[in-house]
Amino acid sequence: MSFLSLLARNRLALAGLIVMALVVLLALVTPILPLADPDVTNTGNRFLKPFSEGALLGTDHLGRDLLSRLLWGTRLSLAVGFAAAVIAAVLGAAVGIIAGYYGGRVDNLIMRGVDMLMAFPYILLALAIVAALGPGLLNALIAVAAVNIPFFARNIRGITVGIAHKEFVDAAKLAGMGDARIIVSEVLPNVVPVIVIAMSTTVGWMILETAGLSFLGLGSQPPQADLGSMLGEARSALITNPHTSVVPGVMILIIVMAINLLGDGVRDALDPRLRSGALTRPMAATMVQRKGPVPDPQGDNVLDLRGLETQFHVKDRIYRAVGGVSWGVKPGECLGIIGESGSGKSVTALSVMGLVASPPGVITGGAVFYKGEDLVGAPYERLRSLRGREVAYIFQDPLATLHPLYKVGDQLVEAIRVHHHVSDKEARAKALGLLKDVRIPNAESRLENYPHEMSGGMRQRVGIAMALANDPEVIIADEPTTALDVTVQAQILSLLDTLRREKGLAIVFITHDFGVVAQLCDRVAVMYAGRIVEEGPTQIVLDAPAHPYTRRLIACVPELGEGKRALHAIPGLPPAVNDLPPGCAFAPRCDKATEACRQGEIALDAFGARKLRCLFPETELEAAQ
Amino acid sequence: MGSYILKRLVSAIPVLLGITVIVFAIMALIPGDPATAILGSYATPENVEKLNRDLGLDKPAVQRYFIWLFNMMQGDFGRSFSLNRPVLDEVLDRFGATLVLAGTSFVLCSLIGVAAGVVSAARQYGFADKAITFVVLLGISIPSFFLGMMMILIFAVQLRWFPASGMWPIYGDRNLLVLLDHLLMPALALAVVATGVVARLSRSAMLEVLRQDYIRTARAKGVPERGVIWRHALRAAMVSIIPVLGIQAGFVLSGAVYIEMVFQWPGVGRMLVDAILKRDILLVQGGVVFVAACYVGFNIVVDVAQSLLDPRIKT
Numbered sequence: 040m041s042f043l044s045l046l047a048r049n050r051l052a053l054a055g056l057i058v059m060a061l062v063v064l065l066a067l068v069t070p071i072l073p074l075a076d077p078d079v080t081n082t083g084n085r086f087l088k089p090f091s092e093g094a095l096l097g098t099d100h101l102g103r104d105l106l107s108r109l110l111w112g113t114r115l116s117l118a119v120g121f122a123a124a125v126i127a128a129v130l131g132a133a134v135g136i137i138a139g140y141y142g143g144r145v146d147n148l149i150m151r152g153v154d155m156l157m158a159f160p161y162i163l164l165a166l167a168i169v170a171a172l173g174p175g176l177l178n179a180l181i182a183v184a185a186v187n188i189p190f191f192a193r194n195i196r197g198i199t200v201g202i203a204h205k206e207f208v209d210a211a212k213l214a215g216m217g218d219a220r221i222i223v224s225e226v227l228p229n230v231v232p233v234i235v236i237a238m239s240t241t242v243g244w245m246i247l248e249t250a251g252l253s254f255l256g257l258g259s260q261p262p263q264a265d266l267g268s269m270l271g272e273a274r275s276a277l278i279t280n281p282h283t284s285v286v287p288g289v290m291i292l293i294i295v296m297a298i299n300l301l302g303d304g305v306r307d308a309l310d311p312r313l314r315s316g317a318l319t320r321p322m323a324a325t326m327v328q329r330k331g332p333v334p335d336p337q338g339d340n341v342l343d344l345r346g347l348e349t350q351f352h353v354k355d356r357i358y359r360a361v362g363g364v365s366w367g368v369k370p371g372e373c374l375g376i377i378g379e380s381g382s383g384k385s386v387t388a389l390s391v392m393g394l395v396a397s398p399p400g401v402i403t404g405g406a407v408f409y410k411g412e413d414l415v416g417a418p419y420e421r422l423r424s425l426r427g428r429e430v431a432y433i434f435q436d437p438l439a440t441l442h443p444l445y446k447v448g449d450q451l452v453e454a455i456r457v458h459h460h461v462s463d464k465e466a467r468a469k470a471l472g473l474l475k476d477v478r479i480p481n482a483e484s485r486l487e488n489y490p491h492e493m494s495g496g497m498r499q500r501v502g503i504a505m506a507l508a509n510d511p512e513v514i515i516a517d518e519p520t521t522a523l524d525v526t527v528q529a530q531i532l533s534l535l536d537t538l539r540r541e542k543g544l545a546i547v548f549i550t551h552d553f554g555v556v557a558q559l560c561d562r563v564a565v566m567y568a569g570r571i572v573e574e575g576p577t578q579i580v581l582d583a584p585a586h587p588y589t590r591r592l593i594a595c596v597p598e599l600g601e602g603k604r605a606l607h608a609i610p611g612l613p614p615a616v617n618d619l620p621p622g623c624a625f626a627p628r629c630d631k632a633t634e635a636c637r638q639g640e641i642a643l644d645a646f647g648a649r650k651l652r653c654l655f656p657e658t659e660l661e662a663a664q
Numbered sequence: 665m666g667s668y669i670l671k672r673l674v675s676a677i678p679v680l681l682g683i684t685v686i687v688f689a690i691m692a693l694i695p696g697d698p699a700t701a702i703l704g705s706y707a708t709p710e711n712v713e714k715l716n717r718d719l720g721l722d723k724p725a726v727q728r729y730f731i732w733l734f735n736m737m738q739g740d741f742g743r744s745f746s747l748n749r750p751v752l753d754e755v756l757d758r759f760g761a762t763l764v765l766a767g768t769s770f771v772l773c774s775l776i777g778v779a780a781g782v783v784s785a786a787r788q789y790g791f792a793d794k795a796i797t798f799v800v801l802l803g804i805s806i807p808s809f810f811l812g813m814m815m816i817l818i819f820a821v822q823l824r825w826f827p828a829s830g831m832w833p834i835y836g837d838r839n840l841l842v843l844l845d846h847l848l849m850p851a852l853a854l855a856v857v858a859t860g861v862v863a864r865l866s867r868s869a870m871l872e873v874l875r876q877d878y879i880r881t882a883r884a885k886g887v888p889e890r891g892v893i894w895r896h897a898l899r900a901a902m903v904s905i906i907p908v909l910g911i912q913a914g915f916v917l918s919g920a921v922y923i924e925m926v927f928q929w930p931g932v933g934r935m936l937v938d939a940i941l942k943r944d945i946l947l948v949q950g951g952v953v954f955v956a957a958c959y960v961g962f963n964i965v966v967d968v969a970q971s972l973l974d975p976r977i978k979t
Contacts, residue, residue: 155682160918160959163952164686170940170948171693247807251922254809255937270810274926277813278821278828288810296805303801320788320874323889394884396875419889427886434884439877444899444974454885489975505885 052304058297066114075104077111078262086280099269099283100276108264109286115265117294119180120246126184127245128238131191132230138192139199140222150196153189161186165248169257176249176265179258183248187241194237195230202229239305243298250291266291323423324393325349327402327416336408340367341545342391342430342513347415348404349383349390358617360386362569363405368513368545373536375560375577376549377592381613383569384549388515392426393419409513428458431506435518437498441490447501448486454508473504477534496527503534507542515547520555532558553596557581565589568624569616575649585649585656588625623653631655668971672964683956684736688729691949732949741950746942751950755932759954761831762920762931764843768851769916773858774909778898780859781866781905785874786893796863803860808919812853812926819849829928850927854920858912865908869901876900903974910966914959 075094081102089097089105096105138149156164168182202208203226211221252258253267264272266287273283334345349361361383368374376384389395391407391414407414409429414422434440442450451470452463461469467486474482477500490498499519506514516535520528536559539546548560556563556577564574565586573586584590591609611628614620623641626632635654643652646660703711716722723731735742741751784796820828826849832838833846873879874897882896921933928934932951939947971977 151682155679155686158679158683158960158963159686159952159956160914162915162918162921163955166918166921166936166940167687167690167948167952170936170943170945170952171690173943174941243805250807251809254807254922255925257937257940267807270807270813274813277817281817284810284813284817288807288813291810292806295807296801299801299805320785320871321880323883323892389880392884394880396880423886423888425886426884432881432884434877434881436877440881442878442882442896442900443976444903453887457886457888457891491976505881508885 049304049307051300052307055297055300055304058293059301062113062294062297063117065110066117069110069114072110074107074110077103077107077264079103086276086283089282089286096286097282099273100280105283105286108269109266109290112264112266112269112287113290113294115176115259115263116246116250116267116291119176119249119265120242123180123184123187123245123249124238124242126180127187127241128191128234130184131188132195132234134188134192135195135197136199136222136226136230139196140203140218140226142200142203146196149192153192156186156189157193159186162248162251165252166257169252174257174260176253176259176263179249179252182252183245186248187245190241191234191237195234198230198233199226202226236305236309239298240302243295243302246298247291247295319398321396321398321400324419325390325395325397325400325402327393329402329404329416331404333406333413333415336406336411336413338367339369340408341370341410342547343367343408344387344391344405345408346405347387347390347402347407349386349395349400349402351399352401353399356617358615359569359619360400360616361390362616362619364566364569364571365405366564366571366574368547370512370545371539371543372562373539373546373548373560375556375563376547376566377551377553377556377563378566379551379592379613381616382566383616384566385517386569387566388432388517388547388549391515392430392432393422394426394432424458427454427506427511428509429511430513430515431509431511433499433502433506433514433516433519436522437495437502438490438522441498441501443490445489446486447488447490447493451486451501451505451508454505458509469508470504473507474501476507476538477501477504478530479504495523496530499523499527499531500534503531503538507538510542511544513545513547515549517549518551519548521550521552528555529558535559553581553593565592568614568619570624570652571643571650572625572652573650574643579649583658585646585651585658585660586625586653587629587631587655587657590657665968665971669964669968672967676960676964679960680957681733683960684733684953685729687949687953687956688732691945692725736950736953741954742946744939744944744947744950746939746944746947751947752954754935754947755951755954758930758932758935758951759958761929762917762924762933762955764831764847765850765854765923765929765931766913766916766920768847769855769858769920770909770913772851772855773862773912773916776855777859777862777912778866778905780863782870782893782898782901784863784867785870785897788871793867796867800860800863803856804864806856807922808853808857809922809926811856812850812923815849815853816926831930850923850929853926854916854923857919858915861915862905862908862912866901866905869904870897872904873897873900899973903970906966906970906973910963913962913966917955917959 081098084098084102085100087094087098089095091097094104094106096109099105099108134149138146164186165182168185169178172178172181208221208225211225249258250265250267250270253265254271256268256271259265259268269287270284273287277284336343336345344367345365346363347361347365348359348363351358351360364383364387366374376387378384386395390402393414395402402415405415409425414425441447448467448470451473452466455461455466455469470486471482474485479485479497479500485493485497490501493501502519520531523531532555535546538544548556550556560577562575563577563580564571565588566572567588573580573584573589580589581593584593595608609628614624614627620626620637622637622639623629623632626636629636641652641654643650649660651660703715721728739752741755743749744751744754747754780796780800784793787793816828819825827833827846831843831846833842836842879892879896882892887896920931921937923929924931924934925937932955936948936951939951
């Protein structure tokens with residue numbers, strides 16, 4: 040019943056439903072209403088204006104009561120429209136089910152025919168059918184139903200193909216059921232909802248199309264009139280007596296609009312993507328709702344995060360993806376940020392330049408200092424001018440992160456030209472240099488490639504070249520090697536390392552792989568459930584991890600030549616960040632956890648060059664003074 | 665590219681043949697005797713038989729189909745009895761007017777529809793989005809013939825801005841300005857529904873694309889928001905918008921029939937309605953086949969445009 044409540048929540052759909060119910064009700068009770076006979080002509084009273092004595096909506100060119108004709112016409116139009124929808128749905132579904140269920144040659148033949156019918160401009164085919172059958176309301180109905188059969192056939196076939204290969208259909212076949220019985224008892228119940236929905240969204244069209252044919256004089260014939268032929272007859276008196284046209288026209292508009300509102304509501308209520316908010320567009324920069332004081336920058340870091348908090352607000356739930364994270368990098372330094380999926384490391388990285396999708400992302404606290412300037416809440420234009428020019432990103436999967444429809448050369452040129460006023464030719468020369476910098480062979484011809492024409496490793500080199508395009512001070516690399524195989528990964532890592540040394544870049548390297556951290560990073564910060572649990576110089580942390588989580592994470596890395604060391608996966612899953620336990624978030628998965636761990640906030644304490652958030656460290660650390 | 669176009673042209677041949685078969689089959693359904701329909705119910709049996717022989721209707725259906733097909737391939741679509749002139753001459757005369765009308769509407773619905781959809785998506789849930797969504801809903805719900813009539817009432821009769829009907833004035837010059845003056849109202853009336861459909865689809869295609877990773881990459885590069893929307897997102901969204909534009913082309917081409925009736929536009933649609941009412945079957949057959957064939961041709965153009973836009977399509 041959540042479907043009905045969703046529909047009810049959509050006020051416009053509800054309005055459509057109410058209007059439609061009223062119209063249908065009126066059409067149903069028309070025969071018992073005290074109305075004038077719709078077909079009795081009275082030429083003495085022709086073209087009475089609306090609100091005249093005895094004729095609420097006036098009379099038409101033959102003196103017939105318009106209100107009566109309108110209600111009878113509505114009745115007829117609705118009946119014809121619904122009938123056409125039902126006929127098209129039943130026949131179309133039958134054709135679609137047969138094609139989808141039997142497949143093979145039957146399917147091929149039927150769908151060719153359907154494609155052929157769909158090659159006609161829609162209304163043209165209806166005209167041809169009416170031409171053959173002759174004008175008349177029944178023939179118009181047949182024509183409109185017929186031209187809509189292919190639409191239903193194609194939709195239902197798609198669904199049936201999916202069902203025909205499900206286990207329960209196979210089971211029914213093995214049980215010796217005949218095809219006809221399987222279709223009726225197994226397939227049909229699954230496609231009926233789809234048929235009903237498709238009907239609800241097309242019935243408006245059917246009413247419009249039959250009204251259209253009647254308007255052309257090819258549908259209902261006098262004296263009988265549906266809304267379309269009322270409009271058609273009124274056309275000759277349009278200028279002198281517009282009310283005879285307006286009355287039926289507005290009625291068609293009301294009916295079709297109500298049906299469309301209702302249809303949209305049904306579709307929206309059934310679309311899971313709308314329910315989850317997956318179809319909201321992300322804004323140009325992450326929303327900022329900073330509460331509490333703004334911290335001060337510390338040290339001589341080029342990029343410095345202080346107590347950053349980023350949350351996702353989904354309906355009434357709050358996911359604390361980043362819960363107060365602080366770190367910094369100096370020029371020429373590489374900081375590794377490591378953690379499982381969902382630990383908040385990517386969200387932290389994207390928050391720096393306001394790239395967290397928003398909605399639902401909101402930065403709720405802390406500060407991001409770039410050379411002492413706080414970027415949280417900075418004007419969009421300021422943020423944009425720093426993006427790519429001072430702080431650049433390398434993303435994980437370059438097939439998804441490079442634009443699929445632009446040549447890589449054009450994408451590099453654009454990256455240069457959004458920040459520098461140089462000619463296309465100069466930018467192109469620079470782009471070529473960049474591709475050579477990242478060791479792409481045949482760089483000239485590669486400029487003309489589309490991303491899908493390159494290998495994964497080459498694409499990631501392009502991603503790196505793009506990040507280097509404006510000689511940034513900081514590069515944030517978000518799992519840049521995760522999608523690559525090991526040899527390519529090693530090449531990319533050594534490339535980044537060389538670039539860092541040559542250009543004095545600060546690199547923030549996000550990964551879930553301690554092996555990668557060991558190769559590249561000076562320092563490492565371990566994140567769990569949106570917070571840093573341990574931080575320190577890479578070698579020291581690797582040799583003597585202090586947090587139980589760090590130790591377990593390192594134990595997950597297989598080592599070559601180390602023999603038969605067992606790999607220990609960490610049991611359990613990271614906690615949901617909308618429902619964090621008090622105290623240590625790792626406690627439920629930790630074998631050393633005690634009551635004390637679950638009591639309250641545990642601070643990230645400094646021990647010399649290291650920091651740790653744990654009551655029972657794996658190794659003894661000496662407290663800094 | 666050349667070989668791709670050739671391939672598409674070749675694959676259109678069975679579709680064209682299928683169209684002729686369908687049209688012929690539908691016309692073969694005609695209840696009663698066409699000759700009686702032409703001559704009226706008071707015709708003598710001898711006259712009916714003679715006409716049947718003259719029209720070749722005494723031969724079996726399959727033979728008749730091939731005669732009709734081969735004649736058409738040689739440019740002979742038969743002779744319209746109600747107009748007493750070759751079908752093809754009449755269709756060609758009328759098709760130009762329809763093409764002007766439908767072509768203008770197609771351009772209007774593509775430009776306005778896509779722009780409205782993009783703005784709507786870029787300002788999702790904002791005022792512009794809500795306003796556009798409402799207008800679009802109104803647009804796809806209003807019958808084009810009713811809209812056309814109301815436009816005549818307001819802009820031709822009340823305000824006297826535009827002529828109420830026709831393609832050319834009865835007297836006076838025939839130049840582009842005069843044509844535009846006559847064209848604007850019918851082209852708009854015809855474009856409204858298609859514009860609504862295109863705007864809706866463009867909006868949802870844009871919303872889909874704006875979630876993609878490469879849009880985040882564009883933002884991370886520092887591309888201004890306008891470039892993100894109109895260059896990066898729209899280019900990708902066009903891949904799903906173009907097929908819908910193709911469908912809308914068919915819609916305006918055939919939907920022109922209503923507008924041609926309302927605005928007395930001398931197009932092929934009005935010719936077809938007249939022919940249907942007079943039961944001039946050859947004229948209907950010829951007109952329908954001709955327009956459908958043009959639409960098939962246009963769809964090839966759409967496919968080629970799609971392959972130019974999306975390098976991932978194997979050409």
